[in-house]
Amino acid sequence: MAATYEPIATTTLGSAASSITFSSIPSTYTDLRVVLTTTATSAFYGKLTFNGDTGANYSETWIDGSGSAAASGRNSSNNWLYISQRQIQTGQPQLITTDIFSYAGSTYKTALETYNQDQNGSGWVGSQVGLWRSTAAITSITYTTSTSTFTAGTTATLYGIKSA
Amino acid sequence: MANTYTLISSNTLSSSAASVTFSSIPATYTDLVLRVSARGDAATQAPNFDIFLNSDTTSKYSATWLQGSGSSVVSSSASNASYGRGSITDGATETSNTFSSSEFYFPNYNSTAAKPYSIITVEETNATAAYMQAYASLYRGTSGISTISLSTASGGYNFVAGSSFYLYGIKNS
Numbered sequence: 001m002a003a004t005y006e007p008i009a010t011t012t013l014g015s016a017a018s019s020i021t022f023s024s025i026p027s028t029y030t031d032l033r034v035v036l037t038t039t040a041t042s043a044f045y046g047k048l049t050f051n052g053d054t055g056a057n058y059s060e061t062w063i064d065g066s067g068s069a070a071a072s073g074r075n076s077s078n079n080w081l082y083i084s085q086r087q088i089q090t091g092q093p094q095l096i097t098t099d100i101f102s103y104a105g106s107t108y109k110t111a112l113e114t115y116n117q118d119q120n121g122s123g124w125v126g127s128q129v130g131l132w133r134s135t136a137a138i139t140s141i142t143y144t145t146s147t148s149t150f151t152a153g154t155t156a157t158l159y160g161i162k163s164a
Numbered sequence: 165m166a167n168t169y170t171l172i173s174s175n176t177l178s179s180s181a182a183s184v185t186f187s188s189i190p191a192t193y194t195d196l197v198l199r200v201s202a203r204g205d206a207a208t209q210a211p212n213f214d215i216f217l218n219s220d221t222t223s224k225y226s227a228t229w230l231q232g233s234g235s236s237v238v239s240s241s242a243s244n245a246s247y248g249r250g251s252i253t254d255g256a257t258e259t260s261n262t263f264s265s266s267e268f269y270f271p272n273y274n275s276t277a278a279k280p281y282s283i284i285t286v287e288e289t290n291a292t293a294a295y296m297q298a299y300a301s302l303y304r305g306t307s308g309i310s311t312i313s314l315s316t317a318s319g320g321y322n323f324v325a326g327s328s329f330y331l332y333g334i335k336n337s
Contacts, residue, residue: 005169010336035195037271037280065230065239065298092302095271095280116282116300120226121243125300155272157194157336159168 008032010157016041016149022158023140027104029160034098034141036083038154040090045146046083048098048130050109050138054079057133064115064126081130083143084115088150092119104137172196174330180205180322183315186331191274191308193333198268198312201328204253206321210287210295211255213323215248215268216313217279217303222246224304233293249299250314251285253323258289263327274308 006029009022025032049058059076062085073085083096095116103109111130117123132138141158143150170193173186189196204211223244230239242249251266264287273279283299303309314329316322 005334007168007336035269035271063230063237065228065237067228067239067241070230070237070239092278092304093280095269095282095300097269097282114282114284114298116280118226118228118241118280118300118302120302120304121241123226123228123241123300123302125228125230125239125298127298153277159334159336 004162006160008158008160011155013150013152013154015152018149019142019144020150020156021140021142025139025141025158026160027137029104030102030163031161032100032103032138033159033161034156036096036143036156037093038088038096039093039151040088040148041151042148043087043089044148046088047080047144047146048083049080049142050132050134051136051140052142053134058130060128060130062126062128064124066124067122081111081113083113084117084124085126085128086115086117086124089117089119100138106135108133108135109138168335170333172331172333174328176328177323177325179325182317182322183313184323184329185311185313187311189310189312189331190333194272194336195334196270196273196309197332197334199330200251200266200314201263202253202266203263203324203327204255204316204321205324206255206319207257208255209258209289210252211316211319211321212252213250213314213316214318215250216315217248217309218305218307218311219313220305227299227301229297229299231295231297233295235293247318248301248303251283252287252295252297254287254289258287258291262289270309276306276308278302278304279309
């Protein structure tokens with residue numbers, strides 16, 4: 001049986017870094033998924049961009065909970081997608097997932113992100129849908145920090161999913 | 165290429181049971197995915213079940229969650245708990261032949277550090293309220309996960325026959 005869920009690339013940071021990039025992504029899959037586990041050197045907002053595009057071509061709608069309150073919001077005409085609407089924390093590791101659908105197609109691209117940031121006494125859980133208004137196939141995915149760095153030990157894996 | 169997403173074990177109940185356990189989980193994968201379709205015999209709506217990792221009943225579990233009911237949304241949390249907040253089932257008072265759906269994702273389950281994991285769980289019933297929940301969970305045990313147990317014992321009910329549980333392993337290379 002042909003493989004339908006394949007690892008394309010994986011990164012484990014040996015030292016702190018301000019960005020993680022997957023490049024030269026083949027167009028032979030249908031969807032992509034990134035699984036990122038990380039902590040912050042000091043708390044920061046993480047950003048996600050495609051194909052190095054830092055133009056105002058991103059928007060997102062999100063919902064999340066703090067453990068005491070739920071919230072929802074929107075960002076439009078941004079220069080990136082947030083990987084979480086809340087700062088990546090120091091302390092306990094956090095799980096961020098990104099699903100990108102029909103990434104090689106010729107329509108605008110949608111991404112579904114979840115953020116799981118429980119810190120044993122504080123934290124966030126959230127989900128958001130993002131839109132990148134570009135008809136280009138996605139060939140690179142970059143996670144960057146607004147300030148600070150991803151800590152050593154951060155892992156990120158890019159998977160390709162085939163529909164047939 | 166070797167299979168990346170592999171079924172490790174499955175269990176479909178032929179009779180009711182208070183717990184389901186996956187043991188001797190091989191350490192050869194990177195992440196684990198547990199998918200559950202469950203119904204309980206509790207005479208309540210959406211009873212929860214608990215999760216235990218490595219049979220650990222010490223206060224190493226915590227979670228932050230978000231719940232929608234169809235008319236409202238709330239968020240809550242638990243810290244230093246002796247069990248992991250599991251998931252929800254359709255209860256005996258809900259639409260018959262209806263089972264909840266849940267997915268647990270355990271990244272880097274062999275890590276010797278604290279392990280975050282996610283849960284998305286939904287139940288449906290033809291009524292004015294049904295629940296879906298998203299959990300950001302954390303297990304602060306420092307051993308790799310070799311056993312996963314799901315238990316209804318704290319709620320005093322059982323999973324019913326037909327409830328199914330599938331454990332998959334994912335390799336990142």
